[in-house]
Structures are given as structure tokens and as C-alpha cells.
Amino acid sequence: MHAWLCENPVGVDALTWKEIPTPSPKAGEVLIEIKAASLNFPDLLIVQNKYQMKPALPFVPGSEYAGVIQAVGEGVSHFKVGQSVACLSGTGGFGTHTLAPAALCMPLPSGFPAVDAAAFIMIYATSHHALIDRAQLKAGETVLVLGAAGGVGTSAIQIAKAVGARVIAAASTDEKCDLCKSIGADETINYSQHALPNAFRDAVKAATGGKGPDVIYDPVGGDFAEPAFRSIAWRGRYLVVGFASGPIPSLPLNLALLKGASLVGVFWGDFAKREPKANAAMMGELAQWYGQGKIKPVIDRTMPMSELKAAYERMGSRAVMGKLVMVN
Numbered sequence: 001m002h003a004w005l006c007e008n009p010v011g012v013d014a015l016t017w018k019e020i021p022t023p024s025p026k027a028g029e030v031l032i033e034i035k036a037a038s039l040n041f042p043d044l045l046i047v048q049n050k051y052q053m054k055p056a057l058p059f060v061p062g063s064e065y066a067g068v069i070q071a072v073g074e075g076v077s078h079f080k081v082g083q084s085v086a087c088l089s090g091t092g093g094f095g096t097h098t099l100a101p102a103a104l105c106m107p108l109p110s111g112f113p114a115v116d117a118a119a120f121i122m123i124y125a126t127s128h129h130a131l132i133d134r135a136q137l138k139a140g141e142t143v144l145v146l147g148a149a150g151g152v153g154t155s156a157i158q159i160a161k162a163v164g165a166r167v168i169a170a171a172s173t174d175e176k177c178d179l180c181k182s183i184g185a186d187e188t189i190n191y192s193q194h195a196l197p198n199a200f201r202d203a204v205k206a207a208t209g210g211k212g213p214d215v216i217y218d219p220v221g222g223d224f225a226e227p228a229f230r231s232i233a234w235r236g237r238y239l240v241v242g243f244a245s246g247p248i249p250s251l252p253l254n255l256a257l258l259k260g261a262s263l264v265g266v267f268w269g270d271f272a273k274r275e276p277k278a279n280a281a282m283m284g285e286l287a288q289w290y291g292q293g294k295i296k297p298v299i300d301r302t303m304p305m306s307e308l309k310a311a312y313e314r315m316g317s318r319a320v321m322g323k324l325v326m327v328n
Contacts, residue, residue, distance in 0.1 A: 003095025025073035062093020139164030149176035298322025
């Protein structure tokens with residue numbers, strides 16, 4: 001097999017494409033021939049040694065992928081050779097084969113393409129857990145999605161619309177705003193045209209008729225967090241999803257008091273570990289929604305696995321809309 005090896009986590013440039021022995025699955029594992037692997041923000045952090053999970057060196061990055069099972073380890077009875085699966089295991093995806101814990105694999109129904117499957121678990125699980133479980137979003141409520149043209153942002157738009165909410169999507173260019181509208185956003189706000197905090201707050205106020213959004217979905221952090229929180233509706237829920245912009249904002253807690261609002265943390269990975277039955281039920285619902293056409297990953301583009309470094313560069317330029325997927 002071949003894989004991109006990270007032997008020194010100092011950045012993307014240190015990754016090398018190497019031939020390594022194809023491993024055999026141990027108890028509870030499966031060997032997967034990888035057909036597609038998506039690029040997520042943690043995949044950048046992990047090769048820079050900036051992610052909370054620090055795997056032993058050397059390791060193969062690539063947290064999320066889809067492929068076909070080639071072999072099963074002892075005790076694995078619910079998967080068989082030749083079966084298509086998707087997996088989010090944290091590492092291993094950027095290669096031709098990988099070992100994965102069978103417990104982390106999602107069986108794919110027929111008609112679920114590998115490219116979509118490789119871009120599915122992380123973004124939809126995060127957004128469903130955030131909006132449905134943590135925010136208790138209801139039909140008729142209004143959601144403001146920050147960073148709306150990215151992977152989790154596009155999934156949040158689709159899930160909010162699937163439950164009958166109204167969506168305001170905030171993105172950095174007109175092209176990204178147009179994408180958000182094409183997948184269901186009711187209104188959009190272009191950050192670059194409302195760069196000043198008061199201007200952004202006023203735009204949100206105008207888009208909600210002065211009421212403010214009931215739920216704010218924020219995977220970005222940074223400069224827009226405070227003006228967004230200042231715009232929130234009475235009893236609003238501010239979802240802390242991530243900090244893709246880099247800086248972690250400091251929010252004045254008096255804002256929560258004045259609006260009767262909640263700051264709600266979203267950590268899907270720990271939810272999946274602590275509440276496996278609830279997570280499995282959620283994943284089942286998401287797979288059903290995909291089959292019904294309610295949700296579908298937005299694919300920015302596919303690129304050959306050999307062009308991984310170019311894909312990282314595209315992701316770093318913030319030009320990606322939806323998900324980048326590497327294919328073998």
C-alpha cells in the first residue's frame with residue numbers, strides 16, 4: 001500500500017508519499033481499501049502538531065474516508081469482505097488502505113457514492129448534534145449560520161431546513177452566498193460588505209425584522225462572534241462549534257443575562273463516545289435523510305490522492321465551498 005506519512009508534524013510540506021507494508025486487521029478491526037477521503041480542518045491542525053489529539057509518529061493523516069472492506073479481524077461479525085463503509089477514525093485516510101476500528105465504521109446502503117460518504121459523517125453529525133440535540137431547534141425558528149459556505153456550514157443549512165427552520169447564512173463572498181441560497185438559505189449576509197461589528201449586527205437585525213436569530217451556529221469564532229451574540233433573540237441559543245478563524249473570542253457574559261440567552265458547547269466527538277446509543281440513532285436518521293434527498297454533501301471538488309498538498313493549500317486559502325475530497 002501507499003500513504004502520506006507524517007514523520008515530523010511541522011506542517012504539510014513535511015508529508016511524504018511512501019510505500020509501506022499493508023497491515024492485517026487485529027481483533028475488532030477491518031482493513032479498508034480507500035476510495036475517497038475528505039479534507040477537514042483538523043487534518044491541517046494535526047500535521048502542524050496543533051490538534052488536541054497527537055498520534056504517535058509516524059502516522060497517516062486523514063480523519064474521514066470511505067471505501068471497501070478487504071479483511072476483517074477477530075470478533076468482527078457485523079461487517080464482511082466487499083462491504084462498503086464510511087469511517088471517521090481521526091487518522092489513516094490519506095492512503096490506499098487503512099486499518100479502522102469496526103465500531104467506528106458506518107455501513108453504506110447501495111447507491112451511497114464513496115465521495116459523498118467520505119464527506120458525510122463529521123459535518124452532518126456535528127450539525128445534527130448541534131442544532132437538534134443541543135439547541136433543540138424547532139420548525140419556524142430562525143438560525144444564523146456563520147461560515148455558512150464551509151463543510152459544517154453547508155450541512156447546518158440543510159439540517160435546519162430539514163426541520164422547517166428559517167436560515168440566514170453569513171459568508172465572505174457573493175459566490176459563497178449564492179451557494180448558500182442554492183442549498184436552501186432564505187437570506188444571506190456577505191461579511192465583506194458588513195465588516196464593521198455594528199454593520200454586521202445591523203444586517204442580522206434587519207434580516208430578522210429586529211427580533212434576532214433564535215439560534216446562532218458558530219464554527220468560526222473570531223471577530224464576528226460578539227456582534228452575532230449581541231444580535232441574538234430573547235431565549236436564543238449560541239452554539240459554540242469551533243474556531244476556524246483562529247482566535248477564540250471572549251464574550252461579555254452580561255449579554256447572556258440581558259437576552260436570557262444560552263451559550264451552548266458542541267463537542268460531537270465526546271457525545272459519540274459518552275452516548276453511543278443516541279449517536280447511533282442520530283446517524284441512522286441522517287442516513288435516512290440522505291436517502292430521502294433532504295441532505296447531500298456539497299463537494300467543492302475531487303482531487304487525486306497524489307495532489308494532497310495542493311488540496312491543503314486550497315483549503316488554507318479559504319477558497320473551498322463545501323468539502324474537498326481526495327480520490328484513489
